[in-house]
Amino acid sequence: MRRCRVCGSAIEPFMSFGPMPLANGFLRAEEFASEAFFDLEVAFCERCAMVQLTEPVPPELMFHEQYPFYTSGSTLMTAHFHRLAAEVAQSLAREPDAFVVEIGSNDGTLLQAFSSGGTRHLGVDPSRNVAEAARAKGVETLCRFFDEQAAREIVLEYGQADAIIACNCFCHVGDLHALAAGIRALLKPGGLLVFEDPYLGDIVRLTSYDQIYDEHAYYFSAGSVSAWLSPYGLEVIDAQPQAVHGGSMRYTVARKGVHPARAGVAALRAEESRMALQAPHTYSLFRRRIEQSREALRDLLTRLHQQGKRVAGYGATSKSTTILNYCGITPELIEYITDTTPLKQGKFSPGAHIPVRSPAAFHFDFPDCALLFAWNHAEEIGAKETAFRSAGGKWIRYVPRVTIE
Numbered sequence: 001m002r003r004c005r006v007c008g009s010a011i012e013p014f015m016s017f018g019p020m021p022l023a024n025g026f027l028r029a030e031e032f033a034s035e036a037f038f039d040l041e042v043a044f045c046e047r048c049a050m051v052q053l054t055e056p057v058p059p060e061l062m063f064h065e066q067y068p069f070y071t072s073g074s075t076l077m078t079a080h081f082h083r084l085a086a087e088v089a090q091s092l093a094r095e096p097d098a099f100v101v102e103i104g105s106n107d108g109t110l111l112q113a114f115s116s117g118g119t120r121h122l123g124v125d126p127s128r129n130v131a132e133a134a135r136a137k138g139v140e141t142l143c144r145f146f147d148e149q150a151a152r153e154i155v156l157e158y159g160q161a162d163a164i165i166a167c168n169c170f171c172h173v174g175d176l177h178a179l180a181a182g183i184r185a186l187l188k189p190g191g192l193l194v195f196e197d198p199y200l201g202d203i204v205r206l207t208s209y210d211q212i213y214d215e216h217a218y219y220f221s222a223g224s225v226s227a228w229l230s231p232y233g234l235e236v237i238d239a240q241p242q243a244v245h246g247g248s249m250r251y252t253v254a255r256k257g258v259h260p261a262r263a264g265v266a267a268l269r270a271e272e273s274r275m276a277l278q279a280p281h282t283y284s285l286f287r288r289r290i291e292q293s294r295e296a297l298r299d300l301l302t303r304l305h306q307q308g309k310r311v312a313g314y315g316a317t318s319k320s321t322t323i324l325n326y327c328g329i330t331p332e333l334i335e336y337i338t339d340t341t342p343l344k345q346g347k348f349s350p351g352a353h354i355p356v357r358s359p360a361a362f363h364f365d366f367p368d369c370a371l372l373f374a375w376n377h378a379e380e381i382g383a384k385e386t387a388f389r390s391a392g393g394k395w396i397r398y399v400p401r402v403t404i405e
């Protein structure tokens, strides 16, 4: 029997995607034979409402010295993080000698706002390549996984944190208990934790099942986050929806009873009841919509192939690994995927083995259609790819439903 990794109750998977490669495991042809696969299964806990993978992949396989995701790769995300940094900085304005920690600080995009203003700060990230990119920007960075031991060492050296920030990080952490114990140790009595991650309510509403992949061990809601943090004396005091990453939630957390909860929390809990996010039938319906989406995308790509149309993927996202492998999309149906990340270019996509090429290849010879894997960056991409449109190019989307236009 499988058990919820938050509360220990028995859980049953509601969806199995079958064997999947590492979502960010872009590889060379000579590595195809040794590629590893893991069963991707997702379950809902009826007791604490946490949606989670049943078999988390060992973190060292995902977050290492060649982690190919750089936050600074998106100008809109960079702007988003600068706004968040400004808000946190404002809340700290009256703290003398404030100390800010970011967990999962990647290439230092967010903390740079603090380092350039001379604020005491520390980033923590286990992937050496991105940690080094952060240091090169002047962002102090500790290259390791964050847990209670790391928190204690940080407190010894710097003291407790006035603010802890984590963006698109906590859902990646397999052991939420080690994480919560670390936060409890690191946070000042009156301090605030601000974190954001893709929001379960949006994933269910939009059928954006491509958010489900090895690195996302959890799919949070206000209900499940409260259930997770409450035993550690922490409570959610604010929740604000964010448009980024196709629908994220920003949770503000404090020690219980220290700060009053804002109205956003009760409103979100009410909305989650209305959406029945705590009811098992929501997840059987979600599964049915996922299966229908797969059929529609496969039908469309097969039809385009039969018509002799050239299709390229746009954005070699982690999310695309779930789509490509679950839908059985081959290099026959998608010629290549274009991506701005040098570490991915010249390699092949995990599992499906579709070549990744630079934007120059895309611009040199536009395909007839582009399948937008980076749909969460649609605005930014649409604005810069006007020539593709003018040349008659069509965008294929699959969130919230499969469309071509």
Ligand code: TYD
Binding pocket: 069, 073, 074, 075, 314, 315, 316, 317, 318, 319, 320, 338, 339, 340, 341, 374, 376, 377, 380, 381
């Ligand atoms: P993103 O959707 O942020 O992440 P995830 O890997 O979590 O699914 O990844 C965006 C990817 O798309 C990244 O590899 C960079 C690429 N990209 C482009 O190729 N062009 C662009 O204009 C943008 C915004 C992203």
Ligand code: ZN
Binding pocket: 004, 005, 006, 007, 008, 009, 045, 046, 047, 048, 049, 050
């Ligand atoms: Zn549970």
